[in-house]
Amino acid sequence: EDQVTQSPEALRLQEGESSSLNCSYTVSGLRGLFWYRQDPGKGPEFLFTLYSAGEEKEKERLKATLTKKESFLHITAPKPEDSATYLCAVLGSGDNFNKFYFGSGTKLNVKP
């Protein structure tokens, strides 16, 4: 069964305190793993797509990495404006190839 699990559910950091968010996935034949940022009351904003183990993508203070079973979103020296919920998703397999499976998200709070 295609599935995504994110941890932790919530993370509180001090400004400048680096950390990582985890996304574990189960899918037969990965065709894409996606990271999104969602601010309160808004639609998710696309951040990264990863396709194969060992791949990395970077954007400002964010770096996404991928292994065969999980992905990490590393946040280096975060700022308060990085506070948001971060969602992870994969494309389904087999008959579900048009569906996206989302995790429940990690709510990040960065305090000044």
Place this chain on the structure above:
Amino acid sequence: SQTIHQWPATLVQPVGSPLSLECTVEGTSNPNLYWYRQAAGRGLQLLFYSVGIGQISSEVPQNLSASRPQDRQFILSSKKLLLSDSGFYLCAWRGTGEQYFGPGTRLTVT
């Protein structure tokens, strides 16, 4: 560039009333389109998706329906709303791999 619109932004409706939410996409043709619902503090629940005009795949809801009357238009409807239909409704279109989301509609059923 591509743009996705949703309206209305917020909606307060009584139980038993009808619902119509509209989503349109600009700048692309024949996109895969999706409707999701997000409960407070929760992940995204896929409701419907469509790979073309008139083609709708239903995932979960029993009192909601979706239609795609035009290539870039996706409509979510209900004949009679339930309290449990309250939530944040998001429309999305699929690009080369990833999805892009609209601004969402906050629906409160009273």
